[in-house]
Amino acid sequence: MKRLMHTKTLTILSLSILLILPFLLDTWENIAQGTIAILIHPSLLISDYLRIGGLGASLLNVALLMLMNVILLALLKLKLTGPIFAGLLTIAGFAFFGKNPLNIVPIYVGILLSAKFQKVDFRSLIIVLLFSTGIAPIVSYLLFGTGWPLLYAIPSAVVIGLLTGFLLPIMSVHMLRFHKGYNLYNVGFTMGILSFLYSAILRGVFKLNLFAFDSSTSEAYHHEMLILAIVVSVLLIVGGFISDPRALKKYPIILKSSGRLASDFMRDAGKEITFINAGVMGIISVIFCLVLGININGPVMSGILTVIGFGAFGKHPKNSLPVMLGATIWFIITKEMTGSVSTGLAIGVLFVTAVAPVAGRHGFLVGLLAGFIHVFFTPLTYPFQGGFDLYNNGFAAGFVAAIIVPIFDVIRKNKIQEDMS
């Protein structure tokens, strides 16, 4: 059984299941039609592929994106690390809303060109590459959302996709200074800045309306998604325990970490306990959804999978629960006052964990405050960046961390003494 837990075996097994699953749950015809619908959709925030393409096509989209990226990692001979695990799960999640095999390719090629230009090993840019696809809608939008003839749409989509990939590795390194590593979705923050530029040009120069698309979601597959989220989480926990029955002894190493970038739990505490932590984070996300009455659509599923992924790269219950509870306070107030809650706020309860390191550094109450503030930022950053940055919460989290961390570093200046004692 332990042999089964080897990363290579697990990867092949998971990919096989992912590729077969769509055809067990949906018809070939639905899957083919849905896949075409997904590929030709502008994919701006929020485009729920479960509504646009249906269950089978969305799951196939997840499988194809995972396959592409796993092959790329294998070709580059890269081993599984915390950031790579987080990147893969984030891709799987956002394959439910915004990413597809067509819109990610120009960005990847752009990153390859950037590596050549900077004369650095392409493998060294793998972290940026895995998270770069959050801005993939710019490619789909220029191809299918502008209404331009294909003669103009195709070259503009390719050129902007390449340019985006080229710029991201250069820009994202420098953006770290803005939030000092307390926003786990740093590439999301960088893409927000770049999206702001694209949004300004497309709206200002070309007079395009970026918000004219149907952003409704589908909750029709709530039960299937719920089962999938629980199965993934439980498998990670069980797999971790089978591999190392005494893995829990290493949990304090993870729980003591602030989670600040770059906290690779696989490296610091081992793969087994990291899988368990990722599974626990998945179960926590599912519990929040069930207790708050959030039906799982594409964006919510994306949030759950991203939280699971970052269970290997900065998130754990101790630093995530305070910020999730902070966001939950506003969720409950809104629901009580208006009777309904937007998808943006619902996914905010999950994606707020981008600022989990703030709680990891400054404790429960500051984390609660950061989470509460975060959900006010996301509705503002969305129109600002035009919906090209799928990691809108990562964009907002950069500002939240940049505001909260310096203030509490001064207020709690004796924290260094506490750390040393």
Next chain:
Amino acid sequence: MKSKQDMKLIAQIIQELSLFVMYHGYESFDLSYARLQYEETYTLVLSDKKEDMLTYMEQKINQKREKEIEAYYWELLGDLDSSTELNILGLIIDYMSYSWDNDKLVITLHRSIKE
């Protein structure tokens, strides 16, 4: 010839190390940098030996170097927030050695370089 980015990285490693020892209570220390043929060295000379700090440094610094972390997260170096945060430095340095010499603790961090 080092690039501007290489020089910035060296300066940030020096800043990170300085903050680290100060967070551990040292009020006097020497820190020197040398570029040799195949490696760079950062040498810390401390007046006394703090076992906890040394054990923590050994554990973090002797981790396998990770080029992808180095390429992306080097900007966070030098911005240490606590005495237990040597994650990034550990992935940029190849290994460390130390000796106890004339009542001085001499810690040397080695980082291989491409020629």
